[in-house]
Amino acid sequence: MASISFLIVEGEPAVSKMMSMVIQSLGHQKPQVTSSGSEACHLTRTNAFDIVIADINAPGMDGISLMEDIIEEEPDPPDFIMTGYSTDYSYKRIIGGGAKAFIRKPVTTDEFNIKLVRFLNEKSLIEKNNSLQQEQANLNKRLSELIDVSHALTSELDYKKLFPLIIGKVTQIMSAERSSLYVIDWSKRELWTEVSEGVEQIRLPMDQGICGHVAVTGELVNVEDAWDLPYFNRTFDQKNKFRTRSVLCIPITNKTGKKIGVLQIINKKNYPRFTREDELFLKGLASQVAISLENSFLHEEIKLSFDSSITTLSAIVDARHPFTAGHSERVTQYALMIAREMKLTKKEMEILKYSALLHDIGKIGIRDKVLLKDGRFTDEDREEMNSHTVKTKSILDKFHFPNKLTEVPGIAAHHHEKVNGEGYPDGLTGDEMHLGSKILAVADVFDALTSRRDYPKYDSEEIMSCEPMPLDRVISILKKDSGSHFDPEVAQAFLNCLPRALLYYRGGHFPSIYVDETIQRLAPELI
Ligand SMILES: [Fe+2]
Ligand SMILES: [Fe+2]
Structure with missing residues (x-):
């Protein structure tokens, strides 16, 4: 047992001497002794005693008043053992006042010894119990944090959001100054991170620095000062005026045992280094991080694969005719610009993007004789050409979205509907049309009018050239047909972002001579 500091408040010198001897015989330091209650009060306030043994009738200030004052006023009062002959004070008042024990006088050396040892044993047990309870509470807190973090990580599939989420949570839970999460790129033998808190993206050679060391060896590193490590790279610290001290760095392995990343935590706040408990906690977290990372990468791969299938399908349709190459891609860009202008949600924009890319997929089913016809359509040609919308619907209905x-x-198939109900294939009115279809209608017509065709364009009965229509005329058609063909709000949204749309394809699909005058007139600040 560690040495305990005592204060004895006792008017009888023989008794205080006996107590002092017993205390020292038990291996504790020599106690301070006073016969005065008021002096004891002063001593207790100015010294950190563990135990005060006070006579209830101490001169100057009786022991009970001394105890009550100290317990009430001191934030961390000592334990009080009261002694006394008197029957004036009830046991209830002594214990009720806060005393941990009462030793009735007269007391022999042996009796005092036994009673004190019993008291000290009980005190030690209580302290151990409190310490265990505290440990258990800390453990419960960490487990609860681990569950919270695990839940947060499993709900995030976008790895670009997952990185800052992991780093933020780990830094906070581990009470560290900063954290980094690196993924191992075995093919390039590099470590990369999407984001390291407060720092731009980093790619490191795999065999450098603490993370590199952990990635290569698979060993955990827990040091008080990183600068003591021969493989620590001080460049980052020197460049960023940062001082890396304590570091805890562990490998992240997947369920097959393959190392897929490294998690590094730097500078434990208020402590010189990370503890064994921190190591265990981080290891628990690392397995969850591994699962989340692999899920997010898989999700990203599926998304990329889905996107590339759609883009390829869309390009196949456009490629059937040299003059329509890029049509679906441009309609998609215009549609998304309108969507942003109209402040559509991210989800609505995603639906619109795929609808735009696939809106003409039904043209796959139109014969070359009609699709590539150089000349005015007959009624039968027109009927066949218009059927591409129905074909779009039946092809996409078979696709698993x-x-x-x-x-x-549905949105894709209705891009030729008009708000006045005179469009096709279903003759929907503005109230019945999906906003996405209304947006596609504007984007589709705009691209058709501003792109070159190998057959003349027609405006009512007027035969026009094969060249892109002058922008003034396109703008006037968009305005004229607003409310009949186009939804007025959508048409206006497109007119608002028209200069940006022209600028987007300036020098590419649009020769600068075709767009510059209009951009200059509508938005001179852009050019
Ligand atoms: Fe179409
Ligand atoms: Fe189209």
């Missing part, structure tokens, strides 16, 4: 994209076939 994720739940959030199930509106795509």
